[in-house]
Amino acid sequence: MASIPSDRSKAITRRKVRVVAKIRGFTDTHAEYPANLGFSVNKPNGEASESVTIFFPDQSGSCKEYCDVDYCYDQHEDNDLIFSREIKPWIFEVFEGCNPTIIACGGRRSGKTHVIQGSDGKPGLATLAVSKILSMAEQTRKSITISFYEVYQEHVHDLLDPKQPAVSILEDKGKIQHKGLSQVPIRSIAEFYRLYFSGCSSRKSGQKTAIELPRRSHRGLVVNVLTSAENSDTRLVGKMNFVDLAGYEDARRKSTDGINLVESAKINKSIYAMYNVIYSLNANERHVPYRESKITHMLKDSFDGMNRILMITCLKPSSCQDSVYMLSLASRSCRGINRAVTGFTKEAKSMTRPMVSSSHKNGPPGSVPTIVKKKHTASQVHFSKKKANVMASTMKGRKLFDEDSLLTKSVKASLQASSLEDIDSADEPLVQEEGKCIPNVTNLTVLSEVEAFSLPTSNMETTILNKDVFMASKVCLHGGDIPPSPCASNSTNGASFPEQVHSMDKENQSPLVTKVISPPISARLRELSNNLKSLWSSTPLHIKLPKENDASSYGQVCTETIEPKTPIMDWSIVNEGWDVANLHSPWETLSMCNSGMKVRSNHFSNIFNLCSLDFHIGTHIIFFVVELHCSRIS
Numbered sequence: 001m002a003s004i005p006s007d008r009s010k011a012i013t014r015r016k017v018r019v020v021a022k023i024r025g026f027t028d029t030h031a032e033y034p035a036n037l038g039f040s041v042n043k044p045n046g047e048a049s050e051s052v053t054i055f056f057p058d059q060s061g062s063c064k065e066y067c068d069v070d071y072c073y074d075q076h077e078d079n080d081l082i083f084s085r086e087i088k089p090w091i092f093e094v095f096e097g098c099n100p101t102i103i104a105c106g107g108r109r110s111g112k113t114h115v116i117q118g119s120d121g122k123p124g125l126a127t128l129a130v131s132k133i134l135s136m137a138e139q140t141r142k143s144i145t146i147s148f149y150e151v152y153q154e155h156v157h158d159l160l161d162p163k164q165p166a167v168s169i170l171e172d173k174g175k176i177q178h179k180g181l182s183q184v185p186i187r188s189i190a191e192f193y194r195l196y197f198s199g200c201s202s203r204k205s206g207q208k209t210a211i212e213l214p215r216r217s218h219r220g221l222v223v224n225v226l227t228s229a230e231n232s233d234t235r236l237v238g239k240m241n242f243v244d245l246a247g248y249e250d251a252r253r254k255s256t257d258g259i260n261l262v263e264s265a266k267i268n269k270s271i272y273a274m275y276n277v278i279y280s281l282n283a284n285e286r287h288v289p290y291r292e293s294k295i296t297h298m299l300k301d302s303f304d305g306m307n308r309i310l311m312i313t314c315l316k317p318s319s320c321q322d323s324v325y326m327l328s329l330a331s332r333s334c335r336g337i338n339r340a341v342t343g344f345t346k347e348a349k350s351m352t353r354p355m356v357s358s359s360h361k362n363g364p365p366g367s368v369p370t371i372v373k374k375k376h377t378a379s380q381v382h383f384s385k386k387k388a389n390v391m392a393s394t395m396k397g398r399k400l401f402d403e404d405s406l407l408t409k410s411v412k413a414s415l416q417a418s419s420l421e422d423i424d425s426a427d428e429p430l431v432q433e434e435g436k437c438i439p440n441v442t443n444l445t446v447l448s449e450v451e452a453f454s455l456p457t458s459n460m461e462t463t464i465l466n467k468d469v470f471m472a473s474k475v476c477l478h479g480g481d482i483p484p485s486p487c488a489s490n491s492t493n494g495a496s497f498p499e500q501v502h503s504m505d506k507e508n509q510s511p512l513v514t515k516v517i518s519p520p521i522s523a524r525l526r527e528l529s530n531n532l533k534s535l536w537s538s539t540p541l542h543i544k545l546p547k548e549n550d551a552s553s554y555g556q557v558c559t560e561t562i563e564p565k566t567p568i569m570d571w572s573i574v575n576e577g578w579d580v581a582n583l584h585s586p587w588e589t590l591s592m593c594n595s596g597m598k599v600r601s602n603h604f605s606n607i608f609n610l611c612s613l614d615f616h617i618g619t620h621i622i623f624f625v626v627e628l629h630c631s632r633i634s
């Protein structure tokens with residue numbers, strides 16, 4: 001068995017959602033009985049353990065992976081124990097106005113129904129709870145009603161009155177109403193049994209009728225505690241929800257027909273949605289994605305506030321991919337609280353939500369992306385390179401002017417020094433082991449951004465392209481939006497990449513960037529105009545150069561302005577090397593001049609000198625026109 005890592009977070013404070021696992025018991029008919037047990041559980045303090053580790057073989061079977069959950073009930077610990085330890089204390093709270101929820105989830109045939117509903121004379125958690133609630137209601141003179149529904153392909157049906165049309169979920173000022181869902185009073189456990197089991201059998205999963213195909217669905221039982229039945233003005237005191245989620249199955253690994261494929265896809269999507277909600281609640285995020293699926297939306301008012309939630313992940317005794325995957329999701333949803341205490345901003349946390357659906361889509365079928373031990377540095381870096389290229393091109397487009405002038409030398413020096421440090425540190429893997437967080441993310445943010453944008457254009461481009469990983473990390477770090485880390489859980493990499501690109505775009509549109517990178521056009525034109533003015537005023541129209549042999553004036557520039565004159569031709573050199581008489585036409589003369597021969601004709605020489613003079617004046621005139629134009633624009 002693999003050893004438990006010493007750095008595992010011990011910070012198990014009270015989470016909103018308690019996440020436990022239940023390894024299903026064996027039945028005589030189960031073929032896997034003699035096989036490898038698959039899961040093994042380490043409970044450091046026995047039943048009093050605040051966190052337990054579940055080990056299971058990896059795909060090669062050579063070594064063991066592990067996941068942490070709050071507790072794990074093994075094969076021999078049955079519903080009675082789960083009820084007395086987990087649920088019984090909550091029943092009292094229902095009579096005080098709380099709405100606890102118990103959810104069973106897991107792969108197919110992992111024992112979810114057995115846990116919630118019970119089987120073969122073994123009462124499930126719902127049955128045990130209703131029994132206790134009925135006895136308490138009798139003592140406190142409260143009345144009890146139940147509702148029983150099914151969510152099939154995102155449509156809610158009333159199982160106690162199947163002829164009714166689909167139930168509508170309405171939300172009014174945060175209060176959820178199940179329009180069309182019947183509430184049936186119960187006074188005894190016998191009545192409950194009759195209603196519950198007839199409701200179960202009316203649409204029992206896997207049952208075939210002439211008109212119905214086998215269907216897998218989520219089923220929810222609501223036990224309402226109301227004020228006294230004699231009082232006509234009955235009022236809800238509290239309610240307890242029991243949810244038996246449909247079994248998870250990786251549809252891509254199974255050869256299923258089209259209908260079952262759609263069914264599976266919808267079931268899996270709503271399971272992911274449930275885990276996303278659980279994660280968000282545990283991470284205390286501001287936004288909880290209740291509306292991602294019907295079942296989570298239905299339970300919104302029970303999940304909100306201080307209401308308690310118990311998530312039971314059911315596992316088949318022999319480990320299989322589906323069970324392992326569900327366990328990894330459960331383990332991840334436990335970790336919200338651990339991240340919450342490491343100092344991330346709320347925004348950072350919200351962006352690192354697991355987004356399990358996408359991540360799973362991106363992963364290979366049946367893969368388990370959230371195993372604690374796994375590292376995904378290579379893939380992260382790969383993503384970072386892509387991002388860096390996008391970033392480089394984006395920034396190239398935005399880097400219109402050299403911002404060197406916008407920062408003082410000392411600031412630039414310090415920023416470039418920190419840049420080097422950061423680049424060095426960027427060589428370290430950006431991805432840390434899941435569960436560990438990169439500290440001081442927010443401290444890096446502003447500095448790195450200013451630094452990146454403070455480099456001259458050419459430097460910056462090179463820096464970005466050469467240190468793409470570094471820049472990618474900057475992008476991720478900026479605004480605390482996307483920590484580059486597996487704190488965001490490894491499996492989220494694929495999912496989070498589009499988000500990261502999105503945040504990158506947002507980053508480039510941030511006020512800070514706009515301010516530093518792109519000063520207003522008018523300001524830049526004004527600056528250009530000033531430069532031209534200074535050039536204009538500091539450049540004499542004509543400069544009289546000192547004579548070469550005048551030592552006193554050597555190094556000095558004479559600023560005396562003189563009128564342009566046609567240079568006087570020195571005829572003494574005219575006949576040196578060529579003979580005017582040999583020229584037959586002016587074109588020949590011109591071609592000789594152009595060929596670099598020492599041809600000096602009075603005519604061409606004058607033209608040349610005048611042209612150069614005119615060019616000089618023309619340049620100044622052009623500058624002047626530009627200046628006038630600019631000052632008009634500004």
Ligand SMILES: Nc1ncnc2c1ncn2[C@@H]1O[C@H](COP(=O)(O)OP(=O)(O)OP(=O)(O)O)[C@@H](O)[C@H]1O
Nearest residue numbers: 024025026027107108109110111112113114119247
């Ligand atoms: N603790 C247990 N001890 C013995 N047998 C069990 C136990 N839990 C479940 N079983 C048996 O395992 C089989 C599957 O259980 P169950 O129907 O509860 O699984 P499920 O996850 O609800 O299935 P589905 O995915 O179809 O909804 C049943 O035959 C059930 O009797």
